[in-house]
Amino acid sequence: MRGVVMHAPGDVRVEDLPDPVIKEPTDAIIRLAATCVCGSDLWPYRGADAVTEPLSMGHEYAGVVEEVGSAVTTIKPGQFVVGSFFASDNTCEICRAGYQTSCVHREVLGTSGGAQAERMRVPLADGTLVATPSLPDADLVPSLLAASDVLGTGWFGAVAAEAGPGKTVAVVGDGAVGLLAVLAAKQLGAERIIAMSRHASRQQLAVKFGATDIVEERGEEGVARVKELTGGLGAHSVIEAVGTQESMRQAIGATRPGGHVGFVGVLHDVEIKGDDIFMTHVHLHGGPAPVRRFLPELIELIVNRVIDPGEVFDLELPLDQAAEGYRAMDERRAIKVLLRP
Amino acid sequence: MRGVVMHAPGDVRVEDLPDPVIKEPTDAIIRLAATCVCGSDLWPYRGADAVTEPLSMGHEYAGVVEEVGSAVTTIKPGQFVVGSFFASDNTCEICRAGYQTSCVHREVLGTSGGAQAERMRVPLADGTLVATPSLPDADLVPSLLAASDVLGTGWFGAVAAEAGPGKTVAVVGDGAVGLLAVLAAKQLGAERIIAMSRHASRQQLAVKFGATDIVEERGEEGVARVKELTGGLGAHSVIEAVGTQESMRQAIGATRPGGHVGFVGVLHDVEIKGDDIFMTHVHLHGGPAPVRRFLPELIELIVNRVIDPGEVFDLELPLDQAAEGYRAMDERRAIKVLLRP
Numbered sequence: 001m002r003g004v005v006m007h008a009p010g011d012v013r014v015e016d017l018p019d020p021v022i023k024e025p026t027d028a029i030i031r032l033a034a035t036c037v038c039g040s041d042l043w044p045y046r047g048a049d050a051v052t053e054p055l056s057m058g059h060e061y062a063g064v065v066e067e068v069g070s071a072v073t074t075i076k077p078g079q080f081v082v083g084s085f086f087a088s089d090n091t092c093e094i095c096r097a098g099y100q101t102s103c104v105h106r107e108v109l110g111t112s113g114g115a116q117a118e119r120m121r122v123p124l125a126d127g128t129l130v131a132t133p134s135l136p137d138a139d140l141v142p143s144l145l146a147a148s149d150v151l152g153t154g155w156f157g158a159v160a161a162e163a164g165p166g167k168t169v170a171v172v173g174d175g176a177v178g179l180l181a182v183l184a185a186k187q188l189g190a191e192r193i194i195a196m197s198r199h200a201s202r203q204q205l206a207v208k209f210g211a212t213d214i215v216e217e218r219g220e221e222g223v224a225r226v227k228e229l230t231g232g233l234g235a236h237s238v239i240e241a242v243g244t245q246e247s248m249r250q251a252i253g254a255t256r257p258g259g260h261v262g263f264v265g266v267l268h269d270v271e272i273k274g275d276d277i278f279m280t281h282v283h284l285h286g287g288p289a290p291v292r293r294f295l296p297e298l299i300e301l302i303v304n305r306v307i308d309p310g311e312v313f314d315l316e317l318p319l320d321q322a323a324e325g326y327r328a329m330d331e332r333r334a335i336k337v338l339l340r341p
Numbered sequence: 342m343r344g345v346v347m348h349a350p351g352d353v354r355v356e357d358l359p360d361p362v363i364k365e366p367t368d369a370i371i372r373l374a375a376t377c378v379c380g381s382d383l384w385p386y387r388g389a390d391a392v393t394e395p396l397s398m399g400h401e402y403a404g405v406v407e408e409v410g411s412a413v414t415t416i417k418p419g420q421f422v423v424g425s426f427f428a429s430d431n432t433c434e435i436c437r438a439g440y441q442t443s444c445v446h447r448e449v450l451g452t453s454g455g456a457q458a459e460r461m462r463v464p465l466a467d468g469t470l471v472a473t474p475s476l477p478d479a480d481l482v483p484s485l486l487a488a489s490d491v492l493g494t495g496w497f498g499a500v501a502a503e504a505g506p507g508k509t510v511a512v513v514g515d516g517a518v519g520l521l522a523v524l525a526a527k528q529l530g531a532e533r534i535i536a537m538s539r540h541a542s543r544q545q546l547a548v549k550f551g552a553t554d555i556v557e558e559r560g561e562e563g564v565a566r567v568k569e570l571t572g573g574l575g576a577h578s579v580i581e582a583v584g585t586q587e588s589m590r591q592a593i594g595a596t597r598p599g600g601h602v603g604f605v606g607v608l609h610d611v612e613i614k615g616d617d618i619f620m621t622h623v624h625l626h627g628g629p630a631p632v633r634r635f636l637p638e639l640i641e642l643i644v645n646r647v648i649d650p651g652e653v654f655d656l657e658l659p660l661d662q663a664a665e666g667y668r669a670m671d672e673r674r675a676i677k678v679l680l681r682p
Contacts, residue, residue, distance in 0.1 A: 093572075093574060094574065094597065094598050094599065097598075097599045098599060099598045099599035099622050101622070102598030102599065102622045104573075104574075231434070232445075233434060233435065233445075243615075248615075256435065257435050257438075257440045257443030258435065258438045258439060258440040258443065263619070266619070267615030267616065267618075267619045268615070269615070270614070270615030271612045271613070271614055271615070272612065272613045272614075272615070272618075273611070273612055273613075274584075274589075274608025274609070274610070274611030274612070274613070275608065277604075277608075277613070277625060277627070277628070278604070278607070278608045278627065278628045278629070279628060279629070280628070281440050281442070281443045281628045281629075282626075283624065283625070283626040284618060284624070284625040284626070285623075285624040285625070286618070286619065287618070287619045287620060287621070287622045288619070288620070288622075
């Protein structure tokens, strides 16, 4: 089968790879309906994460089950499924508390064959995968794919930030996750949603998803602008969807005392000083989104056409043109690139 | 009147000071029934915080109102009152959300005359002070004084850590705040309470306050021991009541994924790495305890003799012997020293 391999920063190739096979009786093999390039794929692409050996890329997936291991009981061949980027048993105490990405049996997907390919192996299939009620219409596939990571991650950011009725929510970051955090805050009932973005096309999508205010300023100026919009207090809920020192400081600074920061951008070389969280009285919570917690609800919203998160895909390419997809995301020509195997 | 002044690290004197006077119409003057030395007073005493000018010490107080300003409407002369170490209006949006220590009009007490004195001025009296239902019996005074800071702070730590029914709670720090966090966790219904302490007398008080387990190990070993006691997962709720880099790491490490760290030790030169909060999935919340939020409830529990937090005072001295009180706390001969003006 064909699949994407990163050999070095900036060097992404589509190659012939061995077909995945069932290794554990709890595995499933799925044929991907669609996959995509993640913002986090850009860290190694840009050399910010080391590439010490060829990497099989991709961890976002939706598709049809082709085969299941002998111990798989609920997931069946022929079903259309969506899963998260970490496999989880969904039965341990941590999963039951809603933190499937910290499951005691979790496995990172992609380590033995990534999702940017024609087929992939998914471990702990019963715990990891959620089937749609029936085979979805083709136009729903991008949204279901978005649920696999960027929607689920933005949603977790909004939940971690306790976005809800009566709340003013600010979103730091206008990538796919930040934009879908706007959508999530809207669905969760937030009264006012401030999107921090300086790109016209992303601002437009933010407004479409529910943003009521746009702040173009960043850093200290961005913080001052959010305070100005909130009676000098700051937002109740701030979602951090970038992962840098500057964006984290911006998120904490824009939050009112007693407010909540939900951080979902993968933190890179971030250090938080005690003073930044002690005297500010903010709540901090985040990490790798437990997407599995939200998947049943997100799938329902998508198949009932209540939300259309697939709109974040503004470039679609055949899998064989993955290298161009990476370039378009790296140069910020595309918000998010969908790849068709 | 007599009052405590710190002239330099280790140099604490009781001196004749001018009597406090009403400066703002919202002020009250109270005569202290009792005051005490705080763990945070030891930071300048030990030279960890600079002493650039003589400091009027003390911020924990309970006593009788002698005089009120013309704008004070609810607090009246003759009432016995307890207040917090930050004055607050208790009416702004931040106060109403329960964060009175971040009140938009907050004032740090002690800057114009500390509580380790015969009398003190309390700004924003109506917002800051809570009166007891009637003049309390003398034996209740230590507990009411404890409510002013250490009990309220331990209580906030337990609330911030979401201690409650079905939860396993661990407490890092066996000072007065840590011990009263044990008491708070017990009152909030925690199922199991692990006190981290290696001092026999403090362990005894922890058990009396509700601790079910004692862990003597610290740092990585302490974390490992808490995990061992919790099926490998860590505690649901961890209260950090020290404020150092090591204690904060210990608190985060002892918390299970999805669990809550409530930190109330004043953080000194603490830096939290992104990885410590991203992959661990902990919630972090803390800061200067909004004691005012809890005072009505705490006073009720004390006057009804449901709790006896005054037991943390294991040394009582006349105000004039304050220097010996500081030495006893510094050398850890006393958990907490009560001073009688």
